[in-house]
Amino acid sequence: MSTKELAEGLAAEQVDSLAAVLAAVRGGGLPTRPDLTRRLGLGRNVVSQRVTQLIDAGLLDEGRLAPSTGGRPSRELRFRAEVGCLLVAELGATELQAGLSDLDGVPLAQRTEACDVAAGPEATLARLEQIFDELLADRPVPVPVWGVGIGLPGPVEFSKGRPIAPPIMPGWDGYPVRDRLSATYQAPAWVDNDVNVMALGELRTGIGRNELELLYVKVGTGIGAGLISAGRLHRGAQGAAGDIGHVSVLDDDSVLCRCGNTGCLEALAGGYALSRDGLTAAQSGRSAALAQVLAATGSITARDVTAAAGAGDPASLALLTRSGRLVGRVLATLVNFYNPSLIVIGGQVSSGGDIFLGELRRTVYGRSTALSARDLRIKTSPLGDRAGLLGAAFLVADQLFSPECLGQWISNGSPAGRPDLSDDGVAA
Structure with a gap:
């Protein structure tokens, strides 16, 4: 319509x-x-x-x-934010967050658990729907579902609500996530890249509030950016804007990225890269600290590397410093091109604190032009893991109450029972 x-x-x-x-x-x-x-x-x-x-x-x-x-x-x-509720979720490579919020984006309930997004869409979304159903059943007074919002860790064609060739999500390419969720809950659903919904969360309730030019950067298992321009989320023509994890940063054919190319930022500086290179350091004897972790747990994670770096392990320090420097180089290019007033850093790798962020800041300020960096602030996300769920709620509310969508359901008093409302992929 x-x-x-x-x-x-x-x-x-x-x-x-x-x-x-x-x-x-x-x-x-x-x-x-x-x-x-x-x-x-x-x-x-x-x-x-x-x-x-x-x-x-x-x-x-x-x-x-x-x-x-x-x-x-x-x-x-x-x-009257209480007359309906929103089902919201953020899927990461290794973690699932699901929640229930009111129509103002205020969280009412939340659940977080480990998951493997590589298990595929059927198993992952079945578990998500089970959690949604449990959250709804736990409400003392039933409230109709007005909409569903979800962030996915890969490129999303926003107008269709489906991931397209996501490198870390085997089996998800072209899967109709939006159509499945809207049919299940008989309500409109919107699907976006996870970093975009995090950027919305920071813009509305975090340190990005009232900012017009904002860059949100998630450095987790993968690396991505959400761009706020003139106070609005910029998705690009197909919804692929901000996919900086696959910017080539080194002319090095020895490290293959999961996207199939070599030299990608994500393959050299993301959480997966830290885990891979930390394992090599432990096995080669270059890091006694990581070798102890490997012997105790049988694996090395990015968090293990950041913890070892914080304790002064030289090999881990070198890995975390290199990650900050490589991410900083890409961000310096974006600063010169896009000229944001604020860069917000989120994701598990940012928990490396001053080691990672210090090198990132030095690189950005050192490689950006004087004017573009003059008033630039680089800060860590105060919302942390909450940014994604908050942003997913605002994503849905913005769509529901946009003129394009509102006019189609207001005479009925509610968008519940109207899964077709999201068919046009309205981008408010």
């Missing part, structure tokens, strides 16, 4: 003003009708009509009288 084919004859300009009023109230601060009139530049009668429509639809309610400013006091308006 096109954005012009709106329910019950609502005109496009009516839907635009409805969405604007709703967004202003969702933004917080308990505004009144006069506040909305001043803020949105709409006529007083238009604002009053739209507020009434939104109250009748069950999306807003009126609260206490606001303090008088000299005229007749007005009532504060509140978004």
